[in-house]
Amino acid sequence: MTELAEIFDELDLAHYLDRFLEQGFDTCDTILDITEADFDVLGVKLGHRRKLQRKIATTRGMSHNQALALPKRRSNVLDNKLLGESKGVTASRSSDKDRSSSIQPSRKRKYTKHPKPDPNAPAQPRSAYVIFSNKVREDLKGESLSFTEIAKLVGEKWQNLTPGERKPYEQQGFAAKETFRDELAGYKMTKCFNTYAEYLQEFHAKQLHTQESNRESPKKTYKAPKLQNIPSAISIKTAKFSSTSSLSHEAPSDVQVQGSSLGLKPEPRFSGEPVKQTALPSAVTPSTQDKETTDRSSTTLIGYYDTVIGANPQTLAWRDCARSTDIPVQNPRPWKGQRVTYCKVKLFRIHGAERKLSNDVAHMKKSMDKLERQLAVGMKDFEKRKRTGSVSKSINPSSPWNSSMRSNTHTPSPILQLSLRIHQPPLYPSAILAILLHAFTAQQLLNLPTRNTILLCLAIGSAAGARRWAGSVSLVVGWTDARADRPAKMKRWR
DNA sequence: ACTTGGTCTGTAACGTGGTG
DNA sequence: CACCACGTTACAGACCAAGT
Structure with missing residues (x-):
């Protein structure tokens, strides 16, 4: 037995045995997970x-009410794999609903x-329903229906x-299936297969190894990776724009918008922050811009891409993949005097990246809104200071930003002053400034009206992020580290 | 399998402060 | 200066929704 x-x-349940075996x-293992x-069903x-x-x-050493294994969540592939389940045997949707009331609420994804x-590999064949679904979706594209x-x-x-x-549809589905079968048979004979x-085998082995090591030592000590030598992307771009840009770590200079080659109006000169380096794009083919500005609803900014975004040899695939979309501005911005408003620039290589960037734009908007709120608060303080002629009490004397402000002998523009006062790393004031200036310049280069100023959303965040972007997008040229008190660190960035 | 777009996790790659 | 431990961030992409 x-x-x-x-x-x-x-x-005393022997009469169920056949049914279970069937x-x-x-x-016993399978029963434990029942x-x-x-x-x-049984x-x-x-x-x-x-x-x-x-x-x-009793077998599991648990309390009675925990005895039955919870049904697997549809999404939890790892759990399924750990339990040796294949992908296809997950429970049906209806049972998902049924159990929703009894299972533990919202386990972490x-x-x-x-x-x-x-x-x-040949693409999986589309079923009759999927073919039909695609057609219907295509038909419904105009209508704003939810997913x-x-x-x-x-x-x-x-x-x-x-x-x-x-x-x-069924015929199409059948034909697709047949084609797939033939293609797959052929593909299996190739070296690629x-x-x-081999890759799959390696991947699964690696995963298994990771799982095992995690189980053995859940709190693995972290070893900081050695600093990677970024292939001097910054210096490449530096060379590209050096003819008209002041780019030097050693020679701090104020930020100044340059657009002389296009006969642009001279921009306000911001001063008061010890910005160490800033490069601004200077050469854009005017003919391209003119063309681009005629249709602003969804524009491929080829000229913009080539010159402002830059064409790193490794990222040529990005060509023709820059697109701008207006972001309507509903609320008046606190920097009324400035012509910096919103538009987004999307750069994408693949669908996923585009989506990612669009998410990032949303994130950027949030950040900018926050910044604006801070600016609004700071503006009041600034005005107070002007009236009293003294430095606000709220300034923290230990902050390097504030010390640089105090030593500043120029009359600072409100925006600069405020961003300096408000922003702490990693949203470096100079980074914000550089981005705004890029946006400002872009707006001019493309001759966009006020509301279409390009907000370059790519480099904001942290120095680390900027460095990573530097490998593929040359707008990072404008990235600076304003922390003049940290020259030693700057060395590591070159 | 497929669709879209929002949400959120896992992870690499840093920064920072402390220590030797 | 190297290293460690920890914190933070951006990024890639997994997941999710409904339907067959």
Whole structure:
């Protein structure tokens, strides 16, 4: 008699044994992970469930009410993998809903790293429904329906299709399946297939290793990675713009917008902050700009891209992938005197990156709103100081920003003064300034009206972020570290 | 499998302060 | 100066929603 049979016999549930074996519950391990939904399928009576539940609890050393394994969340691939489940056996949606009331609320979403898909493999065939769904979605594109509304509509439409209407989709689906089968057979003979198989094996082995090491030592000591030598992206761009830009770590200079080559109006000169380096784009082909400014709703800024964003040899794929979209400005900005408002620049290589950038733009807007609020508060203080002719009490004397302000003999512009006062690292004042100036310049170069000023959203954040961007986007040329009191650190950045 | 766009996690790559 | 431990950030991309 097997161990399982013994247990069932002991619990006086032997009459269920065949049913369990039939459904593949043929070992004690599988029984340990059984769920209420499984019991439903197996037709186990409630009282009998309790008996089994108690037995499971005893085996697992748990309390009775924890005895049954919770159904796996659909998303938790890692859990499924750990339990040896395959992707296809996750519970149905309806049972998801059923159990929603009984399972623990909102467990933290667990992310798992997936292997990169094989780029050479033939694409999975689309099913009849997917083909139909794509068509309907295409038809509904103009209408502003939510994702779920569309899905419901598609489902409904699919259900209402007559067999005759459904047939062409099914035929397409079948044809796609056939094609895929042939292509796959051919692909399996190629070297690429073997290479990818090796990669997969390596990937899974690595994952397994990670899981095991995590289990052994959940609190692994962190070893700081050695500083990577960024391939002097900054210096490359520096050379690119050096003819008209003042770029020097050694020679601090004030920031000044330059646009003389285009006959632009001289911009206000900001002073008062010990900005160490700033480069501004200086050469844009006027013909391109003119063309671009004619259609501003969704513009590919080729000329802008080539000159302002820059064309790093490694990022040529970005060409033609810069797009601007207006962001309507609803609230009046605190810096009324300035012509800096909102627009976003998207740079994308792939769909995911575009989405990422659009998220970042949203994040930027949030940051800028915060900045504005801070500016608004600071503006009041600034005006007070002007009246009294003394430095505000609220200034923290230990702050390097404030010390630089105090030593400043120029009459500072309100924005600069305030950003200096308010902003602490890692949102460096000079970074904000550089970005605003870039935006300012971009607006002029593209001859955009006030509300279309380009807000370069890429380099704000931290010095580390800017360095990373420096590898691919040359607007980081304008990045500076205003912390004059840290020259030693600057060395590491070059 | 597919669709869109928002949300959020995992992680690399730093910065910073402390210590030897 | 190197190293460590910890904090922070940006980034990539996983996940989610509904439907078959």
